[in-house]
Amino acid sequence: MKFNIEKPNTELKESLRHKIDFKTKPIGSLGILEDLAIQIGCIQNSLSPELKNPTIMVFAADHGIALDGVSPYPQEVTWQMVANFLNGGAAINVFSRQNGIDIKIIDAGVNHDFDKNSGVINAKIDYGTKSYLSQAAMSQDQFEHALKQGADLIEKIHHNGCNIIGFGEMGIGNTSSAAILLHYFTNLDLRECVGRGTGWNDEGLKKKFEILSKAISNYKTENTVENILTHFGGFEIVMIVGAMLKAAELKMIILVDGFIISSALLAASKINSTVLDYCIYTHKSNESGHKHMLECLNARAILDLEMRLGEGTGVAVAYPLIESAVNFLNQMASFEDAGVSNSDKVTAS
Incomplete structure (x- = not known):
């Protein structure tokens, strides 16, 4: 698929900065909130941007590599957690309800x-990927189908009025895929990429690293983005890649969660780097490889709460801060409006 992603209108930066600097506050005193307001204004090409129908899409899929022992949890936890999402009992449900965010749960390959009446969106490619310990996780056709499914789902949500989208995931074994994607897309040593995932102790972490090292040694294909995703990716990760690229094409704000979602963004940025201009990084995951992803993406996360749950929880927790950035830009009085004397260090242009 081809994605026609235009750069946001950065010519608006000066006007947005002028509007912010003449609010009733010292210059720069709202810190990162000011940067967010400028970024969102440029994305929407507006001095008065709006956040409409905020949505988190949680993509779930199983990974064949999970059956080879990379996770302390059995594979069936994937579908059990999806059922928990559908019943409203997971952390992502709690935080999304709290902050007025809609959730869509997508079966990408569980x-x-x-x-049929559960409320899940059925986009199933297959009943999980193959184990990339000895073969490609998915076929070329499955890769292309997953990419398109993600893009199509975004198009539908955008058509229904959403302009700000966050992503979550569920899939036992998917931190292994994310670690390998980090390794290939950044040339970072695999040992720096592999973390504890759902809670390995030191012995389990060593076992996970050994399994993934063997998987990489068995991979003999050319290192293109498509080949790496086809061989080591998950259906949920590939769908998120397609969804991110389509969201940027549609000029939506993209809220980036933690380790797994950032691995999808790394891949998406190798397909079209302009996608990064539409991204807000909601939190720094406590999964060890995420700090390397953020460094590679030259990204600054809004929050660092030592979270590593996934599901899109970082997006849901950070969303009120993004709302605050838009609200102060639109609602805070200027010195002139409020009849407040301004600093003589600031003059209107």
Whole structure:
């Protein structure tokens, strides 16, 4: 698929900065909130941007590598957690309800059949990927289908009025895929990329590293983005890649969660780097490789709460701060409006 992503209108930066500097506050005193307001204004090409129908899409899929022992949890936890999402009992449900965010749960490739009336969006490619310890996780056709499914889902949500989208994921074993993607897309030593995932102790972490090292040694294909994703990716990760690229094409604000979602963004940025201009990084995950991803993306996360849950929880927790950035830009009085004397260090242009 081709994605026609235009750069945001950075010519508006000066006007946005002027509007912010003449609010009733010292210059720069709202810190990162000011940067966010400028970024969002440029994305929407507006001095008065709006956040409409905020949504988090949680993509779930199973990974064949999970059956080879890279996670302390059994594979069936994937579908059990999806059921928990659908019943409203997970952390992402709690935080999204709290902050007025809509949630969409997508079955990208879970090894389970959900009831048609469960509320899950059925985009299943297959009942999980193959184990990339000895073969490609998915076929070329499956890769292309997953990419398109992600893009199509975004197009539908955008058509229904959403202009700010966050992503979450669920899939036992997907920190292994993310670690390998980090390794290939940054040339970072694999040992720096592999973390504890869902909670390995030191012995388990060593075992996980050894399995992934073997998987990499068995990979003999050319290192293109498509080949790396096809061989080591998950259906949920590839769908998120397609969804991110389409969201940027549609000029939506993209809220980036932690380790898994950032691995999808790394891949998306190798396909079209302009996608990064539409991204806000909501938190720094406590999964060890995420700090390297943020460095590679030249990104600054809004929050650092030592979270590493996934699901899109970082997006949901950070969303009120993004709202604050837009609200102060639109609602805070200027010195002139409020009849407050301004500093003689600032003059109107």
